[in-house]
Amino acid sequence: MKVVIIGGGWGGCAAAVAAKKAGAEVEIFERTDLLLGVGNVGGIMRNNGRYTAAEELISLGAGDLIRIMDNNAIHKNIDFPQHKHAWLCDVSKVEPQVREYLLSLGIKINFTSRAIDVIKEGNKIKSVKFYDKSIVEGDAFVEATGSTGSMDNCTKYGNGCVMCVLRCPTYGMRVSLSAKAGIIDIPGERGDGTIGAFSGSCEIPRESLSPELLKELEKTGSVILKISPEDVNLDKLNTKVCQQYALKEFAENIILLDTGHIKVMTSYYPIEKLRKIKGLENARYMDPYSGGKGNSVRYLSSTPRGDDMKVVGLDNTFVAGEKAGFFIGHTEAMCTGTLAGHNAVRNSLGMDTLILPRKTVIGDIVAYANERLNTSDGKRVRHTFSGAEYFERMKTLGLYSINNEEINKRIETLGLKGVFENTLIS
Numbered sequence: 001m002k003v004v005i006i007g008g009g010w011g012g013c014a015a016a017v018a019a020k021k022a023g024a025e026v027e028i029f030e031r032t033d034l035l036l037g038v039g040n041v042g043g044i045m046r047n048n049g050r051y052t053a054a055e056e057l058i059s060l061g062a063g064d065l066i067r068i069m070d071n072n073a074i075h076k077n078i079d080f081p082q083h084k085h086a087w088l089c090d091v092s093k094v095e096p097q098v099r100e101y102l103l104s105l106g107i108k109i110n111f112t113s114r115a116i117d118v119i120k121e122g123n124k125i126k127s128v129k130f131y132d133k134s135i136v137e138g139d140a141f142v143e144a145t146g147s148t149g150s151m152d153n154c155t156k157y158g159n160g161c162v163m164c165v166l167r168c169p170t171y172g173m174r175v176s177l178s179a180k181a182g183i184i185d186i187p188g189e190r191g192d193g194t195i196g197a198f199s200g201s202c203e204i205p206r207e208s209l210s211p212e213l214l215k216e217l218e219k220t221g222s223v224i225l226k227i228s229p230e231d232v233n234l235d236k237l238n239t240k241v242c243q244q245y246a247l248k249e250f251a252e253n254i255i256l257l258d259t260g261h262i263k264v265m266t267s268y269y270p271i272e273k274l275r276k277i278k279g280l281e282n283a284r285y286m287d288p289y290s291g292g293k294g295n296s297v298r299y300l301s302s303t304p305r306g307d308d309m310k311v312v313g314l315d316n317t318f319v320a321g322e323k324a325g326f327f328i329g330h331t332e333a334m335c336t337g338t339l340a341g342h343n344a345v346r347n348s349l350g351m352d353t354l355i356l357p358r359k360t361v362i363g364d365i366v367a368y369a370n371e372r373l374n375t376s377d378g379k380r381v382r383h384t385f386s387g388a389e390y391f392e393r394m395k396t397l398g399l400y401s402i403n404n405e406e407i408n409k410r411i412e413t414l415g416l417k418g419v420f421e422n423t424l425i426s
């Protein structure tokens with residue numbers, strides 16, 4: 001049985017690992033020359049409720065990608081405003097390690113392979129068409145194309161193509177394959193109803209910091225630098241994807257995190273103002289290159305799906321990552337990707353698909369995101385274990401825990417220990 005995965009971000013990679021472990025032949029098709037998509041400029045893991053979700057994944061038998069990130073953590077248990085026990089991982093080192101791991105499992109990876117259309121047979125996708133005119137057939141499909149760009153969208157809903165890590169001018173635009181199969185996409189909205197939202201952080205090279213500031217950051221992992229009052233722009237918070245960082249502290253200060261490259265926790269910020277801050281006199285942006293003026297626009301499209309990640313209206317197609325709803329984060333993409341990849345195999349075998357119980361944070365966020373979509377402001381809420389609405393919910397429901405033993409016990413009691421390790425094809 002062959003599972004075809006379109007998009008090699010964290011969502012697609014997690015889906016590939018899960019489908020492979022379940023026993024399928026797996027191929028990833030990625031439009032750029034790198035795995036991990038926008039995850040190449042992230043690095044914050046295990047902050048707030050992401051800790052619980054990461055430990056759940058490990059206990060469920062799907063901790064492979066969490067372990068790679070953990071192995072690359074350069075700072076552990078860092079606190080920064082409203083965020084506790086974050087692990088900061090060196091994203092400059094992770095992509096080759098994920099690539100090597102996937103290949104070692106026998107997953108085939110095709111780069112510079114941009115899917116542009118699908119061929120259907122009834123309610124099933126039969127094959128996917130690529131830009132180079134090749135056609136690939138599969139028994140099951142996982143769409144993990146993300147929700148960012150293309151540059152037309154970044155121009156229409158943002159401040160232009162900002163030259164981010166997705167590099168649309170070179171590799172071509174994102175394509176929503178479920179939309180090509182006739183399923184209507186759901187776009188996310190900002191507070192004022194505008195479609196999409198700006199990514200919430202930029203990166204600057206570590207060598208552009210003053211030696212004193214770099215030394216401090218290497219020691220502590222995070223620093224908070226005060227912005228002079230005339231340069232504070234609170235309005236910008238409303239346009240930010242990351243509702244967990246849309247807080248006053250993030251507008252009144254420049255918050256830097258050491259994730260290999262230096263993460264600046266703001267969507268965009270004029271370079272001349274950035275350079276007024278002590279230690280940042282020589283700063284320049286490396287992602288996005290136009291971080292002084294804008295950032296990539298995300299949450300432009302999501303696919304209607306069930307709580308097993310199956311696309312509503314398609315019998316053999318599953319969806320993962322940001323494309324599966326308004327999820328933010330590497331951990332969130334790994335959770336939805338794992339479920340999508342595993343269920344793609346179950347479904348092809350004629351087995352019942354797995355819906356994780358709501359006593360797990362993964363099961364609950366997947367179901368809650370769907371429920372929330374049907375409420376009046378549902379398209380304006382983003383979902384992450386790391387803050388904002390969903391983290392509050394986790395705490396209220398008593399699902400938040402940083403006790404590994406307790407999390408593991410919860411999964412064992414539910415009879416789900418190692419469920420994603422099981423081979424389904426004999």
Ligand SMILES: Cc1cc2nc3c(=O)[nH]c(=O)nc-3n(C[C@H](O)[C@H](O)[C@H](O)COP(=O)(O)OP(=O)(O)OC[C@H]3O[C@@H](n4cnc5c(N)ncnc54)[C@H](O)[C@@H]3O)c2cc1C
Nearest residue numbers: 007009010011031037038042043044115146321322329330
């Ligand atoms: C600047 C920035 C900083 C971030 N920082 C963090 C952080 O510190 N911690 C954290 O947890 N999260 C962070 N996030 C969020 C997190 O990275 C994302 O939510 C998550 O990685 C999304 O994964 P994904 O697989 O759903 O999508 P993507 O990463 O967008 O991957 C989609 C992939 O599909 C490919 N693709 C699209 N269309 C096609 C097509 N037609 N054919 C073939 N391939 C296609 C794309 O090239 C891409 O590689 C950050 C995001 C950004 C933008």
